[in-house]
Amino acid sequence: EAQVTQNPRYLITVTGKKLTVTCSQNMNHEYMSWYRQDPGLGLRQIYYSMNVEVTDKGDVPEGYKVSRKEKRNFPLILESPSPNQTSLYFCASSWGRFRTDTQYFGPGTRLTVL
Amino acid sequence: QKEVEQNSGPLSVPEGAIASLNCTYSDRGSQSFFWYRQYSGKSPELIMFIYSNGDKEDGRFTAQLNKASQYVSLLIRDSQPSDSATYLCAVITSGTYKYIFGTGTRLKVLA
Numbered sequence: 281e282a283q284v285t286q287n288p289r290y291l292i293t294v295t296g297k298k299l300t301v302t303c304s305q306n307m308n309h310e311y312m313s314w315y316r317q318d319p320g321l322g323l324r325q326i327y328y329s330m331n332v333e334v335t336d337k338g339d340v341p342e343g344y345k346v347s348r349k350e351k352r353n354f355p356l357i358l359e360s361p362s363p364n365q366t367s368l369y370f371c372a373s374s375w376g377r378f379r380t381d382t383q384y385f386g387p388g389t390r391l392t393v394l
Numbered sequence: 395q396k397e398v399e400q401n402s403g404p405l406s407v408p409e410g411a412i413a414s415l416n417c418t419y420s421d422r423g424s425q426s427f428f429w430y431r432q433y434s435g436k437s438p439e440l441i442m443f444i445y446s447n448g449d450k451e452d453g454r455f456t457a458q459l460n461k462a463s464q465y466v467s468l469l470i471r472d473s474q475p476s477d478s479a480t481y482l483c484a485v486i487t488s489g490t491y492k493y494i495f496g497t498g499t500r501l502k503v504l505a
Contacts, residue, residue: 336491338493383493385437385439387437
């Protein structure tokens, strides 16, 4: 089954404790992306990647890191989480054919930073 | 800051009616436009994309793009209670491969 998986689905942590949210896709997609979704602010892109070793900032990259060492994986790293990073996070992937792009979203990771 | 704006709603329509959802964008160079649907507690899923001026139809859904006025709309004909969801408008900004999403319009279809 074609899918985007994220782990963990739920995470409660404390300020300053480094964490990684994993994202993996099995569709051989070139484009991968991380979003956060907050009430009233909608879905905002954090980072995106056009291909292996190619990443770029979205609208809200501060406090986050990403890496793309393999095509299928795109982990999101919070090196020193803060309460304002409490949010619902989505990973997405697509072929990157932008006029006709279809992004497939993972199930989401609900992160709470105390 | 490049923006995409939507009325947050809720937009309430009776079953069988046409629901009209609107979206405006600020980046005149935006080339691709997308409508996603998100059910409560679920991930967004693509309904349609459009990149040429005019109308594009897919089943009960019609996307309309007017680049001169910088708006894109989604019409849902014969609305069903199962269409009740939040509809997200998204654009790919010019010169980048960055997506900008609107905050979404919540649609309620009343049985």
